[in-house]
Each structure stands twice: as structure tokens, then as C-alpha cells.
Amino acid sequence: MPRLSVWFIRLALAYLATGFTFGALLLANKGLAFAPLLWRLRPTHIELLLVGWMVQLAMGVAFWILPRFQASRGDVRPAWLALALINLGIGLVALGLVVDLGGWNVVAGRLAELAAVAAFAWHAWPRIKPIGQ
Amino acid sequence: MPTLTRLYVKTSLLYLAAALALALVLALAQTTKLPALLAAAGPTYFHLFLVGWATQLIMGIVFWMFPKWSKERPRGNERLAAVVYGLLNVGLLLRVVSEPARAVSPAALWGWLLALSALLQWLAGIGFVANTWGRVKER
Ligand code: HEM
Numbered sequence: 001m002p003r004l005s006v007w008f009i010r011l012a013l014a015y016l017a018t019g020f021t022f023g024a025l026l027l028a029n030k031g032l033a034f035a036p037l038l039w040r041l042r043p044t045h046i047e048l049l050l051v052g053w054m055v056q057l058a059m060g061v062a063f064w065i066l067p068r069f070q071a072s073r074g075d076v077r078p079a080w081l082a083l084a085l086i087n088l089g090i091g092l093v094a095l096g097l098v099v100d101l102g103g104w105n106v107v108a109g110r111l112a113e114l115a116a117v118a119a120f121a122w123h124a125w126p127r128i129k130p131i132g133q
Numbered sequence: 134m135p136t137l138t139r140l141y142v143k144t145s146l147l148y149l150a151a152a153l154a155l156a157l158v159l160a161l162a163q164t165t166k167l168p169a170l171l172a173a174a175g176p177t178y179f180h181l182f183l184v185g186w187a188t189q190l191i192m193g194i195v196f197w198m199f200p201k202w203s204k205e206r207p208r209g210n211e212r213l214a215a216v217v218y219g220l221l222n223v224g225l226l227l228r229v230v231s232e233p234a235r236a237v238s239p240a241a242l243w244g245w246l247l248a249l250s251a252l253l254q255w256l257a258g259i260g261f262v263a264n265t266w267g268r269v270k271e272r
Contacts, residue, residue: 017258020257025251032244
């Protein structure tokens with residue numbers, strides 16, 4: 001698989017591990033109520049798994065296996081930009097765990113994620129075609 | 134397709150059906166008052182969907198299609214992959230039972246079962262990552 005996919009997919013796996021860890025802490029705490037503060041992990045748990053794990057894995061696999069133009073994957077720069085933006089976005093949303101920025105971090109994070117999806121679509125759009133064309 | 138992948142994929146389809154069946158029941162809350170047991174099953178529905186179906190389907194396909202770990206062990210540690218399957222499903226089913234039960238029953242048992250469910254699912258996640266990491270590589 002290409003280097004960019006390795007980055008996407010390894011980061012997705014790292015978010016899976018972290019997101020499952022947060023989820024397990026939340027669930028154990030839901031059962032045994034040993035540390036009420038843990039409930040604050042909930043939004044980050046959702047962010048890491050939905051965007052960090054699922055969306056990012058899909059991007060990594062798509063970049064790897066979508067049809068190519070002869071051997072070329074076309075203009076790969078927007079896809080690299082998507083990698084940077086989506087992780088910036090996840091980081092901004094997760095920042096809410098450690099500092100209270102009045103929710104602006106979430107707004108900025110979502111904006112970065114939206115831009116990441118646009119950049120990825122920019123790259124992938126022409127590759128969504130019959131093989132060999 | 135390897136036998137273990139078939140098991141993952143078929144199980145994931147059962148969860149998808151179960152998730153949507155639960156969603157159907159939960160939708161009745163719009164028109165009738167649901168018993169407390171069901172009213173507490175919102176997160177259970179989400180996780181049947183996202184863990185039982187989506188993540189489990191991904192795990193099965195990744196085991197099958199990702200680049201080979203090595204010539205001798207193309208799919209990494211196959212026994213670990215089977216253990217992950219067991220941990221994930223026992224863990225998730227424990228959640229399906231004890232999360233709503235905990236909401237209506239004061240018995241401490243349900244709380245402990247939820248914690249056990251958390252541990253099993255966490256181990257499944259870590260086991261999957263450990264067994265997949267080495268297969269994510271440039272050719
Ligand atoms: C890919 C995997 C996962 C995804 C996408 C995911 C997503 C979510 C979502 C969307 C919610 C909000 C549910 C709601 O509002 O009702 C949530 C809550 C939660 N998740 Fe997960 N989750 C995942 C895995 C897990 C795992 C493995 C665990 C435990 C081991 C877990 C434990 C929890 C808990 C305890 C909550 C809070 C439930 C509540 O509000 O009472 N999650 N998760």
C-alpha cells in the first residue's frame with residue numbers, strides 16, 4: 001500500500017486503541033461509578049472513533065484501492081492535505097479535554113474536518129470511474 | 134475468504150439486523166411511553182450498530198485483505214484474531230444485557246458485568262490493533 005495510506009491507517013488504528021480505551025473507562029464507570037469525572041471523556045470518545053477511526057480508515061483504504069490512471073494516482077497533494085487537516089481537526093476537538101475554550105475549539109475542529117473531506121473528495125473524485133479509463 | 138472472516142462478516146450482519154430492530158422499537162418512543170428498560174437502550178443501539186456491525190465488519194475484511202504480515206504468517210497471529218472475535222462479541226453481548234438492566238435494577242451485579250464488558254471489548258480492540266499494525270506497510 002502507498003505511504004499515505006500507511007499514515008491514514010496507522011493513525012486510524014491508534015485512534016481505535018485510544019477511543020476503545022476511553023469507551024471502556026466510560027462503560028466501567030457507568031457500571032461502577034468510581035470516578036464521575038471520567039464522563040468528560042464522552043465527546044472525545046465519540047470523536048476519536050467516528051472521525052479518527054472510521055472516516056480516516058475509509059480515506060486510507062480508498063486512497064490505496066480506488067482505480068488509478070495507468071500507474072498514477074493523479075494529484076496526491078490534496079489527499080496529503082486531507083491527512084493533515086483531519087488530524088488537526090480531531091486534535092482541536094480533543095483539546096476540549098484539557099482546556100476550556102468555550103467550544104471554539106470544536107467549531108475550529110469541525111471546520112478543519114470539513115476542509116479535510118473537501119480536499120479528499122477533490123483528490124478522489126476523478127478516480128471514481130470504471131477501471132482502465 | 135478465510136473461515137474466520139466469514140464468521141466476522143456473518144456475525145456483523147446479525148448485529149446490523151439487531152441494531153435496526155432495536156431502532157424500530159426505540160422509535161415507538163415517539164408515539165408511546167416505553168418501559169424504562171428500553172428507554173435506557175439508546176447507547177446500546179448505537180454500539181450494536183457501530184461496534185457490532187461496522188467495526189466487526191471492518192475487522193473481518195482487514196483480516197482477509199490487508200497486506201501479508203510475512204510469507205510464513207500472511208494473516209499475522211490467526212489464533213489472536215479468533216480470540217479477538219470472541220472477546221468482542223462476548224463483551225458486546227454483556228453490554229446489551231447489562232446496560233439496560235443496570236438502569237432498572239439496583240443489583241450490583243449489573244454494574245460489575247458492565248465493567249467486565251468494558252474490559253473484554255477493550256482487550257478485543259487492543260488485540261486487533263496489535264495484530265493489524267504490522268500488516269499496514271508499504272510494499
Ligand atoms: C467504533 C467504535 C465506537 C463508536 C463509533 C462509538 C460511538 C459512540 C457514540 C456515538 C456514543 C453516543 C451514544 C448516545 O448518545 O447514546 C457513544 C457513547 C458511549 N460509548 Fe461508544 N463507541 C464505540 C465503541 C465503544 C466501546 C468499545 C465502548 C466500551 C468498551 C464504548 C462505550 C461508550 C459509553 C459508555 C458511552 C456513553 C453511553 C451513555 O451515554 O450512557 N463505546 N459511543
